[in-house]
Amino acid sequence: MSAEPKLSIVIPAYNEAERLPPTLDAVRAWLDAVGWDAEIVVVNDGSSDGTRDLLEGVAAADPRVVPVTHADNAGKGAALVSGVAVARGERLVFFDADLSYALDNLAFAMARLDDGAELVIGARDLVAGDSRRDYGPLRRLASWTFNGLVERALHLGIRDTQCGFKAFRTEVARPLFAALTIGGFGFDVELLFIARRWGLRIDLIPVVMEARGGSSVSVVRHSVRMARDVFAIRRRARRGGYPERPASA
Template sequence: MNENGIELSVIVPAYNEERRLAPGLRQALEYLARRREPFELLVVDDGSRDETARVAESFAGQGVRVVRHERNRGKGAAVRTGLLASRGRKVLISDADFSTPIEEIEKLERFLQDGTPLVIGSRGLADSQIRQRQPFYREMMGRTFNRLIRLFGVRGIRDTQCGFKLARGEEGRRIAAELKIEGFAWDVEMIWLARRRGYRIAEVGVVWVNSPDSRVDPIRSSFSMFRDVITMRLRHRGER
């Protein structure tokens, strides 16, 4: 246990999530209470224009902390803020809709216990369970992006973009201090930086349920992510 006594920090970046946030937080908090270990759940409100912060703050007495950005900066910026504010020996990053059920952390923890500093949930492995699929065009765009990432970004990872990732707290905070990408490609940079530091990475198949109420424009976000990855590669030119 670390000096703060917090075993697990759960980081939830959120932007305009007033409708989806409460059910996910309730389920997560019920599960975390059953684990009987000290935890904190950090909701990072990324400059939402709705009542996201108010919804999150309504759970404040149950171990939830809310950190707010004054303006919308991007998911990567929210993840970085959450990681740097975290105090747990382990840090879990989860999407606000909990499309991967929080119970799936147990699959990832096995690798952390074996000394792997970063474990990423994946929708692209044989044992991944997709219980509700995305529309076909979204799946095709996601596969195309992951192929491009393997060429230009990080090799050997089938799914960089699943929003469910677990790290040892110290290593997660070290990586966060170096994160530059503020948009949706933050996952790629996180993996890149972990490899540059020599950290082992495990990719683990998880359960994933598509949320039909997705806020992401797949065309716009794909171009933006690819641009960010190219910028990252240019910034680290000559490194592997």
């Protein structure tokens, strides 16, 4: 692998010892098939199920895999902040350890970045029909309600803020993630709020989510926390708590 790979794939992982191996196998096989020079940064966010040992073993066998470990569980947003901080690729993408989105979306996202986009986000609402396969009714209702709340409170103009597939120019990703104050699942909204504030070109691509099961997310508990995060973002913005876009981005 070259000193600066073309792409950094960042995957947050919390107690993913079962779901992570097939995901890493699939990602590495896909990269081999397309011939891309890439690194796979996996952030073990304080797991207690053997995820750390698994990652160390895989990394020892494949130098493309870069393990990062948190001593304690800090949240998905915090895990991604750590992963982005060590990423070396010219482009960067993150997605979840369950590989809910087809890897071919990577090619579409990279094409948009090459065309001038600074941030590319998966948009399940752009897909005709059912783009959230295997979503239960409670999760569908929570998603619809949350996205409505985000739009009313922050006016982002993005109907699917929580899609777990997002790609960036790395020089933009670094200051974006460094500016985050939310470590949990509400980080997506804060990230997009800052991106809008900075005037970044944001492109959307249609994606289909295949829920894999085994998630540690509690829909009700996390929905309440994320709603609080939305209002915290608005309060912080009104106090001038977010930085201006740096010249390097």
